[in-house]
Each structure stands twice: as structure tokens, then as C-alpha cells.
Amino acid sequence: MFWNLLKKELREVLTVSSVVVVVVVSFVYGFIGRTVGSVEKEISKKPLVAVVNLDKEGFGKAIEQSVGNFADVVYMGENIDDGLKKLQDNGGTALLVIDESFTRSIQSGEKGKIKVLWMLRGLGIADTISSTVFERFCKNVEDQVRMSLMTEYGVENPQLVMNPVEKVDATFFNKKTFDGLSPSQLLNLTSSQTTMTSVVMMMLIIMAGTTVISSMGLEKENKTLETLMTMPVKRSYIVFSKILAATIAGLVMAGIYMVGFNFYMKSFTISSTASLGLTLNTWDYVLVGISLFSALLCGIGMSMFLGIISKDFKTAQTMTFPLTALAIFSMLVTMFKDFSSLSMPLKVIIFAIPFTHPMLSIRNLLFGKSLFVIYGCIYNIVLSVILISLITRIFNSDRLIVGVSLRKAKRQVT
Amino acid sequence: MKTIQVDNLKKNYGSFQALKGITFEIEQGEIFGLIGPNGAGKTTTLRIICTLLRPDAGSVRVFGHDLLTEPHEIRKVISYLPEDAGAYKELTGIEYLRFIARFFAKDEKHFNQMVERGVQIAGLSDRLRTKVSTYSKGMTRRLLIARALMVNPKLAVLDEPTSGLDVLNAREVRNTIKEFVQNGGTVLLSSHNMLEVEFLCDRIALINNGEIVKTGTPKGLKEEFGLSNVEEVFTEVIRCSGTC
Ligand SMILES: Nc1ncnc2c1ncn2[C@@H]1O[C@H](COP(=O)(O)OP(=O)(O)OP(=O)(O)O)[C@@H](O)[C@H]1O
Ligand SMILES: [Mg+2]
Numbered sequence: 001m002f003w004n005l006l007k008k009e010l011r012e013v014l015t016v017s018s019v020v021v022v023v024v025v026s027f028v029y030g031f032i033g034r035t036v037g038s039v040e041k042e043i044s045k046k047p048l049v050a051v052v053n054l055d056k057e058g059f060g061k062a063i064e065q066s067v068g069n070f071a072d073v074v075y076m077g078e079n080i081d082d083g084l085k086k087l088q089d090n091g092g093t094a095l096l097v098i099d100e101s102f103t104r105s106i107q108s109g110e111k112g113k114i115k116v117l118w119m120l121r122g123l124g125i126a127d128t129i130s131s132t133v134f135e136r137f138c139k140n141v142e143d144q145v146r147m148s149l150m151t152e153y154g155v156e157n158p159q160l161v162m163n164p165v166e167k168v169d170a171t172f173f174n175k176k177t178f179d180g181l182s183p184s185q186l187l188n189l190t191s192s193q194t195t196m197t198s199v200v201m202m203m204l205i206i207m208a209g210t211t212v213i214s215s216m217g218l219e220k221e222n223k224t225l226e227t228l229m230t231m232p233v234k235r236s237y238i239v240f241s242k243i244l245a246a247t248i249a250g251l252v253m254a255g256i257y258m259v260g261f262n263f264y265m266k267s268f269t270i271s272s273t274a275s276l277g278l279t280l281n282t283w284d285y286v287l288v289g290i291s292l293f294s295a296l297l298c299g300i301g302m303s304m305f306l307g308i309i310s311k312d313f314k315t316a317q318t319m320t321f322p323l324t325a326l327a328i329f330s331m332l333v334t335m336f337k338d339f340s341s342l343s344m345p346l347k348v349i350i351f352a353i354p355f356t357h358p359m360l361s362i363r364n365l366l367f368g369k370s371l372f373v374i375y376g377c378i379y380n381i382v383l384s385v386i387l388i389s390l391i392t393r394i395f396n397s398d399r400l401i402v403g404v405s406l407r408k409a410k411r412q413v414t
Numbered sequence: 415m416k417t418i419q420v421d422n423l424k425k426n427y428g429s430f431q432a433l434k435g436i437t438f439e440i441e442q443g444e445i446f447g448l449i450g451p452n453g454a455g456k457t458t459t460l461r462i463i464c465t466l467l468r469p470d471a472g473s474v475r476v477f478g479h480d481l482l483t484e485p486h487e488i489r490k491v492i493s494y495l496p497e498d499a500g501a502y503k504e505l506t507g508i509e510y511l512r513f514i515a516r517f518f519a520k521d522e523k524h525f526n527q528m529v530e531r532g533v534q535i536a537g538l539s540d541r542l543r544t545k546v547s548t549y550s551k552g553m554t555r556r557l558l559i560a561r562a563l564m565v566n567p568k569l570a571v572l573d574e575p576t577s578g579l580d581v582l583n584a585r586e587v588r589n590t591i592k593e594f595v596q597n598g599g600t601v602l603l604s605s606h607n608m609l610e611v612e613f614l615c616d617r618i619a620l621i622n623n624g625e626i627v628k629t630g631t632p633k634g635l636k637e638e639f640g641l642s643n644v645e646e647v648f649t650e651v652i653r654c655s656g657t658c
Contacts, residue, residue: 218503221500222499222500222501222502222503223496223498223499223500224499224500224501224502226461226466226494226496226499227494227495227496227499229465229466230464230465230466230489230492230493230494231489231514231517231518232486232489232490232517232518233517234486397468398466398467398468401461401466401467402427402467
């Protein structure tokens with residue numbers, strides 16, 4: 001008896017579509033795992049650095065000699081521009097500038113200055129990993145100075161021996177130098193805004209998408225769609241009204257989220273990025289809006305497809321998983337990595353997923369890369385037009401009523 | 415005048431032949447019944463006539479409009495009631511009627527007339543102001559029948575109109591359908607209830623396995639087979655179409 005029941009329940013739960021969904025989802029997470037995996041590999045690597053030594057005396061020399069033990073040195077010399085160029089060509093992490101009065105300062109009991117110019121490749125969380133490696137390297141350098149200091153002079157000024165080096169940070173990102181900021185500080189300043197767009201976008205896609213999918217499932221189950229399609233209304237109106245309603249609802253939700261987030265963030269974010277010359281003008285906000293709108297359209301278009309495939313309300317619910325997975329994947333990848341620091345195949349994938357564009361938009365606009373955002377918008381709009389025209393075509397055929405069944409295809413094969 | 419002309423209609427689902435060449439005609443002002451066992455192809459036929467499915471072969475003309483070239487014209491003159499359908503659960507009954515009336519009404523007066531007719535046919539009185547999600551099966555059916563007939567279509571296509579209704583409600587719906595025809599409408603319906611068919615239909619077509627095996631008036635068919643009611647005719651015809 002129990003076995004009989006269990007068998008029936010299992011057949012209901014383990015349908016082909018649910019298994020396919022799980023396979024897709026696990027594939028997606030496997031993918032994320034591999035991206036993060038390559039990050040871990042980066043941590044254990046030695047950093048690539050350039051050293052500009054303007055200090056001709058003892059301590060500078062000591063650093064010069066020992067630096068090779070902790071890092072791969074691509075440039076060692078006296079010209080900052082040359083060093084910077086070498087570093088950029090080799091994709092290095094940072095440029096170390098040893099102040100010309102480095103040894104003299106320490107000898108006279110003051111801290112020696114080292115300026116660190118960080119190369120930031122992207123604004124994703126994982127993009128700073130290589131600078132974490134570099135922080136360790138800096139400690140090593142400092143230890144080196146401390147050691148020389150103690151062997152030569154003993155501990156006559158303990159305060160100085162504990163802390164002989166003053167590190168001055170600057171970050172070089174996207175052709176701009178941000179003085180007095182380490183990469184993580186820069187990231188903190190920008191990430192609150194970019195994280196907001198990522199999270200809002202993800203939630204929007206999931207909410208608007210599931211609404212559309214389940215409404216399609218419900219309409220099929222209740223045959224209300226069937227009724228509507230025998231009435232004197234253009235079928236494209238039926239499609240448009242559904243998509244537009246979901247989009248408007250999505251934008252309203254987005255607006256509410258944004259306002260909420262802004263209140264939450266206002267005190268410490270907006271002012272500080274503004275002081276760096278990182279602000280968005282009206283045109284930028286319009287672009288973000290377009291990006292959001294077009295991505296939402298694509299997401300809703302995709303949901304309509306999933307809704308068309310689903311037979312009733314229950315299958316509709318399983319159909320929301322691929323969409324959810326895609327939205328979460330987009331959010332995670334864009335949070336971990338910046339577009340520019342991705343490998344080529346990943347770049348293609350990330351560009352192809354419409355949701356990533358609004359997620360990256362604010363970050364790109366803050367740093368003046370509006371062209372990328374515009375391309376993203378164009379791509380999204382083209383994609384949504386294609387999706388909508390395909391859906392309208394399906395509405396005009398009898399696929400919607402007959403259903404798109406896998407079984408039918410199989411039957412034709414055999 | 416011929417309201418509907420269906421000629422050699424064929425429809426496949428994948429490799430399965432659901433309709434194998436259906437031919438019939440309906441006169442204006444007639445109630446025409448499509449009668450057949452489960453899976454015979456009744457719903458498929460009705461869906462094709464209502465522009466929901468594309469036929470694989472054959473032709474359909476509704477009030478002179480060709481199904482393939484002028485589906486939109488057909489949609490203007492028909493009203494379709496799907497089998498076991500529902501309404502939008504978030505709307506109240508009256509809101510649903512108003513929603514539908516908007517598609518057909520020419521002006522505000524026409525709109526109000528339609529809704530009023532709908533309220534009358536539905537006969538749900540106060541319950542029309544509660545949400546459809548709280549309705550029983552029979553109540554939903556009444557609402558949908560009201561929706562289908564209130565717009566005064568030239569042709570009403572009703573797939574098992576009285577399924578799920580109790581005896582009293584079913585009677586009332588039958589009377590509504592009769593009334594609708596007396597006021598100049600035409601009805602194509604499918605049914606499993608032979609009593610209903612005998613009471614309602616001017617002519618019937620018996621359909622089995624995607625083919626029409628017999629057409630005629632209920633009276634004529636009874637006489638032809640020498641049987642006392644349509645149910646026996648049905649049994650005889652279906653039995654015969656398999657073996658004879
Ligand atoms: N979407 C579909 N895909 C595959 N086969 C279908 C589909 N819809 C209907 N069929 C098949 O077509 C045949 C006719 O179905 P149809 O719904 O027209 O029967 P019916 O006469 O309305 O039956 P009932 O009295 O049970 O409502 C059945 O064998 C059914 O299995
Ligand atoms: Mg049927």
C-alpha cells in the first residue's frame with residue numbers, strides 16, 4: 001500500500017522537467033565553483049610587481065635585493081613611467097616607489113615612505129584577491145627593513161623599529177589614479193552602489209519572472225487564455241499587455257527598492273564617491289534605467305517562454321528554477337569579478353546573459369565606461385524584440401493550446 | 415443561410431490522427447449537437463472552429479468567413495465556452511463580466527446592456543460581488559455561460575455546457591440556450607447527456623474516432639433505427655461503427 005503511494009508521489013515529483021532543471025542548476029553552480037576555484041589559485045601565487053627605487057642608500061638597496069624572494073619583479077629601476085608601463089604590459093599588481101629620502105628618514109628616526117600604486121583590474125570582490133597577496137608581500141618588505149634596522153642600529157628607538165615604514169596607497173584603475181586609497185577602500189566606496197543594483201536586479205527578475213510564469217500556468221489551467229484567444233482582440237495585444245504589466249510591476253518594485261536602499265546607504269556612500277569625482281549625471285541614470293528596463297523585458301520574455309512550455313500551475317512552478325538560477329548566477333559572477341578581468345569565454349557568456357548589464361551598469365558608468373552600457377542596452381533591446389516576436393508567433397500558432405510536449409517529439413522520431 | 419460549413423476537416427497531434435475528415439453544416443437558428451464518446455474529437459473540432467487550432471487539412475467557413483484567411487472576423491461573431499474552464503480568480507463575478515463585455519461593446523449603453531444580461535443569465539445574485547476563487551464548480555459554470563451568451567454572438571460554441579451543474583441549474587441553462595436561439599442566435603454544442611441532446615438539439619452528429627458516423631434530427635435517427643431514445647441510438651451507432 002505504502003509502496004504504491006510512494007511510487008505515485010515520486011512520479012509526480014521526479015518529472016523530466018524537474019530533473020532537467022536540477023541538471024541545469026548544478027551545471028551553473030559548478031561553473032561558479034570553477035570561477036572561484038581559479039581565484040584560490042591566484043591567492044597562492046607570488047604577486048607581480050614593479051619597483052622604482054629612488055633611494056640610493058642602505059635600506060632601499062636592502063629592499064631591492066630581497067624583494068625577489070617575495071614577488072616576481074617585472075621592473076627594477078628609477079623611472080616611474082617605465083615601471084608603470086612594464087607593469088601594465090605584464091598585468092602586474094602594484095608599483096612600489098621607494099622614496100628618495102627613505103634611508104635618511106629612517107636614520108634620523110622618522111618613518112621611511114613607500115608609495116604603493118595599485119593596479120586594479122576590476123571592481124569585483126575577487127578582483128582584489130591579488131592585492132591581498134600583495135599586502136602580505138608588503139609585510140615581508142617591512143620585516144626586511146625592520147631586520148636591517150635592528151642588525152645595524154639595535155633597538156634604540158623601539159617605536160620606529162616596530163613601525164619603520166609609512167605606506168602611502170594610491171590605486172590606478174581605468175586610466176585614473178585615486179590618491180590615498182587602497183583598492184579595498186575604493187571597492188568599499190563603490191560596491192555599496194553596485195551591489196545594490198545587482199541584488200535589486202536579481203530580485204526583480206525572480207519576482208517578475210515567477211509572476212509571469214505562474215500566471216501563464218494558471219491561465220492554461222483555467223483555460224482563461226483559451227477563452228481570451230477566441231475573442232476579437234489581437235493576440236499581440238494579449239502578449240504585450242502581459243509583458244508590459246509585469247514590467248511595470250517590476251519597475252515599481254525596483255523604484256521602491258532603490259529608494260529604500262538609498263536611504264540606507266546615503267549617509268556614507270554618495271558623498272564619498274562624489275569626492276573622488278565619481279558621480280553619475282542624469283544621462284547616466286537614464287542609461288541605468290534603460291538597462292534595467294531592457295533586462296527586465298528580456299527576463300519577462302524568457303519567463304513567457306517557460307510559461308508556454310509549462311502545462312499547468314504545478315509545472316509552471318518548476319519552470320521558475322532555470323530563471324532563478326540564471327539570475328543568481330549573474331549576480332554572483334558580477335559581484336565576484338569585473339567584466340574586464342574575466343576570461344574570454346566567460347566574457348561572452350556574461351555579455352549574453354541580459355541580466356548582467358544592469359548589474360554592471362552603475363560600476364561602468366561611475367568609471368566612465370558608458371559605451372559598454374550602451375552596447376548592453378542595445379543587445380538587451382534586440383534580444384527582447386526577438387523574444388517578443390517569437391512569443392507572438394507562438395501565440396498565433398496552436399502551440400499554446402496543443403502544448404510543446406517532449407513526448408510528441410519522441411514519437412515522431414520512432 | 416449556412417452558418418457553419420465544415421468540410422473534410424483533419425487534425426493530427428504528432429502522429430496521432432484526432433480528426434480524420436469531418437464534414438457537417440449548420441443552418442442559422444439551429445442548435446447543433448456534436449455527440450460522441452470520450453476522446454472522439456469533439457473538443458478538437460470545436461477548438462478548430464473557434465480559431466484556437468489550425469486544421470491540417472479541410473476548410474471551415476463561419477458566416478462566410480474562411481477560417482484560415484479571416485480568423486479575426488470569425489472571432490467577432492462567435493463566443494466559445496471551453497470545457498471545464500475557470501475565470502480569473504482575482505476578479506469578482508461582476509468584474510469578470512465587465513472585463514469580457516469591454517471586448518464586444520460598441521458603446522457605453524451597449525456595454526451596460528450586456529453586463530445586465532450577463533447578471534441575469536448567471537443568476538448568482540449577491541455572489542457576483544465576491545471573488546471567483548470562492549465559487550463552486552457549478553457557480554463558475556453559470557458565470558461562464560453568462561459570459562458566453564451575454565455578448566449576443568451570432569454563433570455560440572459550447573463545449574459540454576451543463577457539465578458539473580445540478581438538475582435544476584442544468585434545466586435553467588438549457589432554457590437560456592433555447593431562449594438565445596429564439597432571439598436569433600445559433601448554437602454548436604457538444605454533450606454527453608442524451609436527455610439534454612434530445613431536448614435541445616435540432617440536429618445532431620454522432621462522432622467516433624475522429625469521424626462523423628451519423629447525422630440527423632434526434633427524431634429522424636430514432637425512427638431510422640427503430641429505437642425509443644437517443645441513448646440507444648448512440649450505443650447502437652458507436653457499436654456498429656467499430657464492427658459493421
Ligand atoms: N494536446 C493534445 N496532444 C495530443 N493529443 C491530444 C491533444 N488534445 C487531444 N488529443 C487527443 O485527441 C483525441 C480527441 O480529443 P478531444 O479532446 O477532441 O476529445 P473529446 O471528444 O472532446 O473527448 P471528451 O468527451 O472526453 O471531452 C483524444 O484521443 C486525445 O487524446
Ligand atoms: Mg472534450
